[in-house]
Every structure is written in structure tokens, then in C-alpha cells.
Amino acid sequence: MSLEFRHIAHAYGQVRALEDISFTAPTGEITCLLGASGCGKSTLLGLAAGLLRVQQGSILIDGEVLADERRSPPPEARPVGLVFQDGALFPHMTIAANIAFGLPKGRRGEVTDWLAQVGLAGLGARYPHQLSGGQQQRAALARAMAPGPQVLLMDEPFASVDIVLRRKLRRDCRILLRTRGATTVLVTHDPAEALDIADRIAVMEAGRIVQFATPQELHDAPASAAVGAMFGGAQIVSGTRNEGGFSTAFGAWPVDCALGDVPDAVALDLLVHADALDLAEDPDGLRVRDCHVQGKGVRVVLVAADGTEITAETAEPVSIDRRYRVMPHAGSLRVFART
Numbered sequence: 001m002s003l004e005f006r007h008i009a010h011a012y013g014q015v016r017a018l019e020d021i022s023f024t025a026p027t028g029e030i031t032c033l034l035g036a037s038g039c040g041k042s043t044l045l046g047l048a049a050g051l052l053r054v055q056q057g058s059i060l061i062d063g064e065v066l067a068d069e070r071r072s073p074p075p076e077a078r079p080v081g082l083v084f085q086d087g088a089l090f091p092h093m094t095i096a097a098n099i100a101f102g103l104p105k106g107r108r109g110e111v112t113d114w115l116a117q118v119g120l121a122g123l124g125a126r127y128p129h130q131l132s133g134g135q136q137q138r139a140a141l142a143r144a145m146a147p148g149p150q151v152l153l154m155d156e157p158f159a160s161v162d163i164v165l166r167r168k169l170r171r172d173c174r175i176l177l178r179t180r181g182a183t184t185v186l187v188t189h190d191p192a193e194a195l196d197i198a199d200r201i202a203v204m205e206a207g208r209i210v211q212f213a214t215p216q217e218l219h220d221a222p223a224s225a226a227v228g229a230m231f232g233g234a235q236i237v238s239g240t241r242n243e244g245g246f247s248t249a250f251g252a253w254p255v256d257c258a259l260g261d262v263p264d265a266v267a268l269d270l271l272v273h274a275d276a277l278d279l280a281e282d283p284d285g286l287r288v289r290d291c292h293v294q295g296k297g298v299r300v301v302l303v304a305a306d307g308t309e310i311t312a313e314t315a316e317p318v319s320i321d322r323r324y325r326v327m328p329h330a331g332s333l334r335v336f337a338r339t
């Protein structure tokens, strides 16, 4: 079952939380809503779940209107399952009873199978407070999935789990969701998490979707320098177009440093990868602010005369007392018109 948002807008009084959001979470796939705090992710999820009324636009499941300005079925009447950050298990019920909660009487036997599927075999008789945070999240996932909802909505489901366990939990979760063919919309503010779990990512900024794409597409063709920096770990350098290439605070870079077409604009954002910069000693070059040895290379923070910094990663030895010129590798810069 696909879940479609069509021209959704939402406001809390004077605060405009969402503006003209349209996209479809495809059947059986995991779609992540990714963006900084306050960009409207939870609002969008709340509208789909029925925790909020749709003010403008519509939400459809497999092309049928689920909710719009006129109709707003309550959460329990929607074919959706919900998983929140803290799991929100019923504290007075055992784990088995929590999982059985949404199942019809004839299907209670499935609980044992669900416990095994989420790695909690033998723990059904415990109460939520007798489980670790990660185990509670697994139980919450089983409870949400057991009734077989057509759509699963997850709001930061791994946020309260420590980072090592989180990676394992989300990979297990991805396999489970994909095996079950659940259409999932998952909220996160962590680009690494989105890349790790999502089939598609809706990148949100201030109530709008700036790009809706697969992880590969976001990597290969980011819609803006900010999106590129978010996913590729690259940095944004301000530049202007000059005859031979680009003027930056770090010197003049030739046009063949650019990858693909250069937009026809004077003010530019150049997306620069730290490991695609060559350093050459130059007494008139940039000062070194920090040097940090990491694995096989060194991460170097260099500072321009106006105080702007650039980070380079190099395998060459670097001295904190010397000055350096930086030059991007040919074909390594993505160039965007500054917005």
C-alpha cells in the first residue's frame, strides 16, 4: 500500500509548519523524512497517523483518500501502526501482552513468533522496565507490526538507543520491514541513519521538501550544496566566478576543478570534499589551525586571511608551523548557484 501526501500545508496559529508537501511513500519501501529540528517531520507523521487534523491538502492510501480537510478518521480507524522514540509500551502489561494487544483473539499464538523475530525469544513474561532500551524498542516494533498494518509510521524509533546498538537495531529493523513488505515512513534527523535504512529519503528544510530521492541519487546529484554537504560530508566554500575559474578565500581555483556544468551565476557555493584537496607548501599560503592524525592520514584545518576555515584530509606529512596552498582535484567540485 502506498502512502501519498498531496499538497499538504499546516500551521499552528501563526507558525507555518508545512508548505505544499507532495510525495508518495511507495509500497513495501522504507521512506525517511530527514531534516533539522523544527522542519516539520513530526507534524507530517502526525497528520498521517490522525493525531492532527489535515488543514490543507490530502493524504491517500493506494490512491484512496484517507484524510483531507473534510474527513479525519481517528488513529485507531486508520490502517497504520505507530512506533515512537520511547517505544511507549504499556508498563503494566508483559511484553507478550503488549505484542498481543492489537491482535484478534484467534491470532494470539503469533506472539511467540514475533518475540523470536525481533530477538526477544524467552522474554515475553517480562515487563517493559525489565528490558533494556533497545529491547523495549524491539518489543514496540513487534507490537506495531503484529496486527499487519498497511503502513508503519516511526518517529525517531532508535533515538533513545546507544549508538552501537542503534546501528544493529536499525539494520535488523530494515530486514524485518523489507521481509514483511511493510510500507514505512520513518522520521530521523540523522543523515547517516537515513542512508543506512531508507530506500527513499525526503529531505526537508523549513516545512518544505528540498529533494525526494534514493540514497544513491542524493549522493550522485544533490539538489543543493546543503544537501550535498549533509550526505557526502563535504564542506561548502563560497566563491565567485572569474575568467579562469573561481575566486575563493583560499585562493583561485581553475575551472577544471569543477564536476559537470557550472551554473551561470556570479555567486557560487562550491561543494568541496576534504579528501579531494592537495596541499602544497607556500609561505604566502594558509595557516594551519589544527592537525589530527586519523588512521592512515591527517585531518588538517587551514585558515584563510579572513578567518574562514577549510578542512583537508591528506596522507602527506603536514607541519603546524608551515603554510599551505590548497587545490581541489580536477573534476572534484560540485558547483551550485548561491541561493
Ligand SMILES: Nc1ncnc2c1ncn2[C@@H]1O[C@H](COP(=O)(O)OP(=O)(O)OP(=O)(O)O)[C@@H](O)[C@H]1O
Pocket: 012, 015, 016, 017, 035, 036, 037, 038, 039, 040, 041, 042, 043, 044, 189
Ligand atoms: N503544538 C504546537 N504549537 C505551536 N507550534 C508547534 C507545535 N508543534 C510544532 N510546532 C512548530 O511547528 C514546526 C514544526 O514542528 P515539528 O515538531 O513538526 O518539527 P520536527 O521536524 O519534527 O522537529 P523535531 O526533530 O525537533 O521533533 C516547528 O517550528 C515547531 O516549533
